[in-house]
Amino acid sequence: MSKTAIFGTLAAGAGLTAMVLALMGSASPYVTVAQAKTHSQENLHLAGDIIKPSLMVRPREGTVRFDLKDDKGDIIPVVYKGNAPANMGEATRVVAVGKVENGTFQSHKLLLKCPSKYEGTEKPGAKG
Amino acid sequence: MMKLQEPPSWTALAEWIGRGSIFFAAAVLTLAALCWLFQPKKEVLGKVGGWLFLTGCLGFFVAIGTLGTLFFREQFQFAYVFAHSDLGLSPWYKLAAIWSGQEGSFLLWGACASFWGILVAPKTAHYRRWFTVVYAAFLVGLAGILSYESPFRTELLEGRFMPPNGNGLNPTLMNYWVVIHPPTIFFGFGALTVLFAWACAAVWTGDRTSWVPLIRPWNIVCSTLLGIGLVMGGFWAYETLGWGGFWAWDPVENQSLVTWVWTVALLHGLYLQAARAKWVNANTFLAGTSLITFLYGTYLTRSGVMKDTSVHSFAEMNSTALLMLIGLCGIFTGGFLLSWGISVWKHRKESQPARAPAEFPIHRQSAMTLAVWLLLFIGLAAGIGMSVPFFRYLQGQEAAIVEEPIYNRLSAILIVPLLLALAVAPLVSWRGMPFRALANRVVTILAASFALLAAIMAWMKFGVNNLYKPEPGMTAQSILPQLSVPHAPVILVMIWLCLFTACANFAKIVEMARKSRGGVGAFLTHFGIVVMLLGLIASKGFQKKEEALVQAGNPGFALGHVIELGNNQGRNFLARENPVDFQFKSLDGNNFKASPILFYTFRNGNPEPSPTVRPYVINKGLYDLYVAIYPMVFDAGEPVTLKPGQSYVLDEYEITYKGFERKGEAGMLGTTFIAKLDVRGPNGTVQLGPALRIGADRPEFLRAEADTFTISMDRMDAATQSVTLSFFYKNPLYPLDVYYKPLTILVWGGAGIMTIGGFWAALARRIAKKKTPSEPPSSDSVEDKEPNAALTTA
Numbered sequence: 001m002s003k004t005a006i007f008g009t010l011a012a013g014a015g016l017t018a019m020v021l022a023l024m025g026s027a028s029p030y031v032t033v034a035q036a037k038t039h040s041q042e043n044l045h046l047a048g049d050i051i052k053p054s055l056m057v058r059p060r061e062g063t064v065r066f067d068l069k070d071d072k073g074d075i076i077p078v079v080y081k082g083n084a085p086a087n088m089g090e091a092t093r094v095v096a097v098g099k100v101e102n103g104t105f106q107s108h109k110l111l112l113k114c115p116s117k118y119e120g121t122e123k124p125g126a127k128g
Numbered sequence: 129m130m131k132l133q134e135p136p137s138w139t140a141l142a143e144w145i146g147r148g149s150i151f152f153a154a155a156v157l158t159l160a161a162l163c164w165l166f167q168p169k170k171e172v173l174g175k176v177g178g179w180l181f182l183t184g185c186l187g188f189f190v191a192i193g194t195l196g197t198l199f200f201r202e203q204f205q206f207a208y209v210f211a212h213s214d215l216g217l218s219p220w221y222k223l224a225a226i227w228s229g230q231e232g233s234f235l236l237w238g239a240c241a242s243f244w245g246i247l248v249a250p251k252t253a254h255y256r257r258w259f260t261v262v263y264a265a266f267l268v269g270l271a272g273i274l275s276y277e278s279p280f281r282t283e284l285l286e287g288r289f290m291p292p293n294g295n296g297l298n299p300t301l302m303n304y305w306v307v308i309h310p311p312t313i314f315f316g317f318g319a320l321t322v323l324f325a326w327a328c329a330a331v332w333t334g335d336r337t338s339w340v341p342l343i344r345p346w347n348i349v350c351s352t353l354l355g356i357g358l359v360m361g362g363f364w365a366y367e368t369l370g371w372g373g374f375w376a377w378d379p380v381e382n383q384s385l386v387t388w389v390w391t392v393a394l395l396h397g398l399y400l401q402a403a404r405a406k407w408v409n410a411n412t413f414l415a416g417t418s419l420i421t422f423l424y425g426t427y428l429t430r431s432g433v434m435k436d437t438s439v440h441s442f443a444e445m446n447s448t449a450l451l452m453l454i455g456l457c458g459i460f461t462g463g464f465l466l467s468w469g470i471s472v473w474k475h476r477k478e479s480q481p482a483r484a485p486a487e488f489p490i491h492r493q494s495a496m497t498l499a500v501w502l503l504l505f506i507g508l509a510a511g512i513g514m515s516v517p518f519f520r521y522l523q524g525q526e527a528a529i530v531e532e533p534i535y536n537r538l539s540a541i542l543i544v545p546l547l548l549a550l551a552v553a554p555l556v557s558w559r560g561m562p563f564r565a566l567a568n569r570v571v572t573i574l575a576a577s578f579a580l581l582a583a584i585m586a587w588m589k590f591g592v593n594n595l596y597k598p599e600p601g602m603t604a605q606s607i608l609p610q611l612s613v614p615h616a617p618v619i620l621v622m623i624w625l626c627l628f629t630a631c632a633n634f635a636k637i638v639e640m641a642r643k644s645r646g647g648v649g650a651f652l653t654h655f656g657i658v659v660m661l662l663g664l665i666a667s668k669g670f671q672k673k674e675e676a677l678v679q680a681g682n683p684g685f686a687l688g689h690v691i692e693l694g695n696n697q698g699r700n701f702l703a704r705e706n707p708v709d710f711q712f713k714s715l716d717g718n719n720f721k722a723s724p725i726l727f728y729t730f731r732n733g734n735p736e737p738s739p740t741v742r743p744y745v746i747n748k749g750l751y752d753l754y755v756a757i758y759p760m761v762f763d764a765g766e767p768v769t770l771k772p773g774q775s776y777v778l779d780e781y782e783i784t785y786k787g788f789e790r791k792g793e794a795g796m797l798g799t800t801f802i803a804k805l806d807v808r809g810p811n812g813t814v815q816l817g818p819a820l821r822i823g824a825d826r827p828e829f830l831r832a833e834a835d836t837f838t839i840s841m842d843r844m845d846a847a848t849q850s851v852t853l854s855f856f857y858k859n860p861l862y863p864l865d866v867y868y869k870p871l872t873i874l875v876w877g878g879a880g881i882m883t884i885g886g887f888w889a890a891l892a893r894r895i896a897k898k899k900t901p902s903e904p905p906s907s908d909s910v911e912d913k914e915p916n917a918a919l920t921t922a
Contacts, residue, residue, distance in 0.1 A: 028528055058763075
């Protein structure tokens with residue numbers, strides 16, 4: 001093996017390792033309501049169900065408010081700054097991205113499930 | 129009452145043909161693989177194996193044809209047809225419905241792979257034996273998955289009755305791109321099997337040289353189709369999703385990007401092997417792993433492991449089909465890597481034909497090698513990034529995802545040197561050139577790129593009515609997360625880099641057009657990709673977005689325009705593709721109409737209508753105005769509970785609650801409670817009385833009407849005398865996002881140029897290959913011709 005090849009392999013390996021570490025380290029975590037209250041990070045992903053009667057779309061003030069119930073049953077009010085995504089009304093599951101401030105989850109991004117060409121139908125024998 | 133019909137008798141045969149053709153394909157392709165495996169013992173087995181391979185591949189076409197027939201004949205007793213189609217669907221969408229779900233897209237993959245198998249297998253020369261064995265084995269695996277992940281299931285009503293209508297194609301998918309994007313990209317995915325099978329054949333036969341001119345045209349076609357497919361996906365997102373962008377680094381996009389990057393790296397690796405006898409091991413590795421990366425991505429996106437961390441709603445596969453997919457991934461990955469490793473070890477002392485060494489440090493080979501490595505790193509970043517949730521899942525950690533800004537930052541770091549390498553590579557020869565000579569060649573290109581940059585800056589300053597002004601303090605994240613840098617200069621540097629690279633490649637195109645037209649395709653493709661990248665950077669980097677609220681008689685404002693609701697009388701919001709008209713007016717008389725789409729559908733048995741929106745894009749030549757609409761809003765404010773004497777402010781109105789009045793006996797049917805309100809607005813004060821009447825089954829809410837809204841009394845509390853009021857607009861409010869997106873036209877133009885360049889290059893390869901079928905490659909004698917052109921003169 002030539003010196004160039006060895007140097008190149010080492011450099012590529014080092015670059016790859018750095019990239020893996022950087023990507024793993026910079027990933028934004030999915031948290032529960034309880035964890036969100038203790039994290040200081042900006043881009044927490046809080047997944048849960050929208051409590052439908054609490055959903056308030058306020059275009060004049062540019063907010064969407066709702067209560068979110070996580071998988072452990074804890075509830076937190078969420079305030080999203082922006083227009084309600086198109087399928088907000090029909091969505092039951094949401095991921096709010098943001099952080100907790102004064103007991104409210106202040107969100108700058110809402111992720112709702114959008115359709116995909118890979119969307120499937122419930123079928124017998126499905127995993128999980 | 130819904131009436132259930134019995135399905136026509138022919139559909140039982142169709143089901144049998146659909147399912148049977150998959151089993152048939154699996155069986156016949158297994159026989160084909162066995163025939164070719166034992167072909168050295170008996171020559172005739174090769175001939176028989178060839179026919180069996182062709183017949184097995186045709187099984188996938190029969191299956192997809194059958195599925196198409198079921199869609200066009202509206203046979204809703206089939207669960208897949210029911211889920212993705214309905215009676216009102218146009219023929220084009222019925223066609224698209226075939227691949228709009230998980231099972232159908234697997235079948236499309238199988239059919240596309242079969243198409244390439246039929247086309248390529250006879251042209252694989254002495255590689256045909258192992259090529260066919262591997263190819264057939266892969267198709268058998270796909271057929272196995274399709275046996276369980278079948279689009280021909282009739283479990284719905286046990287297949288004995290036919291529902292009168294289907295669930296319908298998801299309205300968000302209903303756009304012309306759904307007809308052309310999936311087949312295009314799946315033809316590219318299908319062609320990955322060609323690369324994989326050929327790599328295996330090259331490794332197993334030990335001839336890792338002769339395959340180079342044979343595979344290059346298919347490699348170019350594959351990467352071109354994947355590239356076009358990726359771009360089409362971006363256009364689809366831009367035109368339908370309403371977030372004003374082309375790319376979001378979602379796992380589905382990343383999976384396609386990684387495979388495209390792999391095939392492009394292979395393309396350049398094969399070029400280096402043909403011209404410089406380099407990358408021999410790397411090329412077999414890249415060709416083999418391109419399919420493996422796709423299989424891995426398929427596992428991530430189809431198995432359900434990403435279901436909580438992606439915006440796409442992925443299906444969960446049938447457990448047996450999933451096991452088969454994992455088995456296919458494992459066997460193909462393990463088998464290939466082991467074979468490749470052994471091959472590398474066996475050939476470790478093999479020397480390649482000597483080439484004249486480079487005389488200077490900057491030469492085409494070094495620039496190309498650097499570019500390919502950087503490109504691979506971008507692919508790896510996307511691949512690793514999308515795998516982070518999976519890695520954390522394997523480690524038993526909480527889920528986490530890599531977000532768009534991280535990808536953007538990382539890819540920007542890699543794109544800067546990549547663009548420089550892409551600019552330098554066409555300017556230097558294989559032997560290299562001194563720095564001074566390179567500088568002399570670069571100076572004109574530098575001047576041209578700076579002139580173009582100045583023109584763009586002048587246009588942005590004076591040419592678009594100051595629509596774009598960098599916000600004071602607007603910053604971009606730099607390489608270091610804590611360090612922010614000014615936004616506009618960063619974008620301008622990136623734009624200049626693109627211009628510099630585009631100019632360098634354009635100069636090369638002009639040069640090649642005189643010398644060797646066959647070589648124009650590659651540089652045209654580079655030029656197209658760089659132009660497209662320029663458009664993406666400018667349209668995202670200098671994008672400006674403002675929000676507006678528009679109501680009948682109550683205009684909104686955004687990006688220097690007054691936005692009035694147009695005449696939408698008679699619009700049917702339950703009709704598909706229902707446009708909502710808005711008149712945009714500006715002081716300079718730049719008036720126009722925008723008609724984004726908003727309609728409501730009832731799907732999946734949901735009693736609530738579900739909105740579907742599509743943006744409206746106004747192309748103004750050098751920039752787009754992109755108008756995204758949101759569903760109508762009737763709620764005018766949160767329900768408020770007021771005690772007597774308390775007030776609530778809604779827009780320009782003040783509502784004061786005076787107390788409530790009862791008409792009738794407490795608890796009796798028809799008794800009415802009236803909230804006495806003073807509503808003070810621009811036209812003075814009026815008294816209003818929303819009421820709540822006790823009905824037989826439930827209370828009736830009698831709304832009171834103010835100028836622009838109505839008030840409803842939701843509940844009252846006799847003990848505290850308080851009432852809870854809700855407010856509703858009489859005319860709905862339309863929230864809009866209006867984007868200014870400069871130079872988006874370059875994204876479209878670049879994509880077009882890239883497509884032409886890709887097919888030009890593939891065609892040139894085919895012509896060159898026909899002239900020189902299997903001669904050993906060399907290019908020392910001809911510096912600037914394409915390697916295969918060089919073969920003719922070597």
